[in-house]
Amino acid sequence: MARFSLLREEARRAWRELRGSDLSPARGAAAVAIGLFIGSQPIFGCHTPLVLLFCFWFRLDAAIAWVAANISNPFFAPALLTAEVQVGALLKRGEVLRLDQEVTHADAWARFAGYMFLGAPVVGIALAAGGALLTWGVVSLRRRFVAGSGLGPGPYRLPPDTPPWIQAVERVASRYCPERGYTATQRARFHYTRIKLISDPVARLVADIAGEQPGALGEVLDIGTGAGQLPLLLLDLGRATRVRGTDWDEAKIADARRAAAGLPAEMWRADAREAELGEADTVLLIDLLHYFRLPEQDAILRRAAAAVRPGGRLVIREADPSRRLRSVMTLLEERVFTAIRWNRGERVRFRHPQEFVALLEALGFRCDVRSAWGKTPFSNVLILAERPPEEVGAHHPC
Known part of the structure; x- marks a missing residue:
């Protein structure tokens, strides 16, 4: 029903x-x-x-x-x-x-x-x-x-039995498109946000990583945040206490800033290779590393790991290139979206998840690799790297 x-x-x-x-x-x-x-x-x-x-x-x-x-x-x-x-x-x-x-x-x-x-x-x-x-x-x-009525794509009345997840997605998407005075670009962003958050399994996976209790993810830093829809969803669900996001696409960051208005959120434009990251309890690298050369991927990963507070976590989503047809479909999708400039990556270069795991374990993280493709035809996996709580007098290799 x-x-x-x-x-x-x-x-x-x-x-x-x-x-x-x-x-x-x-x-x-x-x-x-x-x-x-x-x-x-x-x-x-x-x-x-x-x-x-x-x-x-x-x-x-x-x-x-x-x-x-x-x-x-x-x-x-x-x-x-x-x-x-x-x-x-x-x-x-x-x-x-x-x-x-x-x-x-x-x-x-x-x-x-x-x-x-x-x-x-x-x-x-x-x-x-x-x-x-x-x-x-x-x-x-x-x-x-007859009085006119607003017909824009802003908030609308959902059925009473709508799952809380869908309600949260609706609220977040509506922040990208005001109920009145919206533009065609804002309407496109509104629909993209809804479709992305509902259809992409990574949103649910990240939201539930630390459980459903309020503030489970603490302060979240999303490197390569795009328009910021994932951290804003975590904030709406109450899983994050504060969110920060950075991306090198100026148009997407402008959308993220408008959507984050009035929330405990900070969005800024920066290159992941050079951005001042600070520290956070949860650091996200979602669909980012494969746009860089291999040495740059390692450097970004090290900088992201250094930003994780003791007891926190680094969450990475990348494609597994060893998944045959799934890997082909993922590579094709990325090349198409890069070609049309929706994703403004310099290149598409996937590598085996175990290479990331080896680097993170050398930095003292405990890693777990999980499938993250859900019902999609892609080969995405989620790498959950947890940094142990820092003991008194201990020195972390990061």
Whole structure:
């Protein structure tokens, strides 16, 4: 029953996303105008993708725009195309065509297609202007009697039986996208955060490492934090008392800072090879080391280990390159996301987890390697390295 309720709420959220933000007269008119203009162009098969692209970007009502774009349906298309051809002929020749005369197939392709592509933008602008004016009037009248409601992707009412984990993810994701005034980039970050935290098993694994008691992870330092969604989730769940995160991607750190506003959190831009780390009870290196050369990986690992307080832990997630098909899938995913610059790594270079374990054990850590791929097709493993409590007079090799 809980799963059905969540699916129902997700369907409602998807519908709200299609509807954009509050349907004001201006936004309604713009949505209809875009739909009519795109739908009247002779680019069949491209109408729906273009409508969705423009509406999502400008937060317009995609459902209304899609309906308007269907002006080129089989019932209206003949009249629409004829009007476009005639307008094109009028613009080019100064007179309309006599369609009662016999026209050869070659002549139709040579002349009619050119007239149609010339006249389509003009007809589209006229339809868009008329549709926008009509929509403006209708929505203005409607708003006199019906109060508008916010339709943004911010917090929304979850079913009462929603698991606490999903509630926490929802709260964290909502911090990346204000309920009002959000941008297309913020909306993308909001959805990415939700999908990432729910689908990636590392979030649950890290959250439960030290148990579920409040403050179990103490102060958390996340090196290569991206937009900071993992440490902020740990803070929301009460597993962390304070969080700090660093990343070299300025745009992601800017998102992290906005999301962390008002929380015991610090986010700053820095290169993991040079960042001033300080100390923490739990240090995270999640999907970071493989972006560096092997000597740099060792150096970063040593610096992260030195940042762990006595009795604390270092948590590393990396891919195991010996897992055959899983390893191939992981490498392919990383190369794709690096190529499109979503992950701004210099390279992708995996190594066997036991190499990290050997280095950490030489530094006095106790290590445990666990599978971390969950239901995904990847080869990720989690290395949990615990630093023993420092005894009086003892000197740690870090």
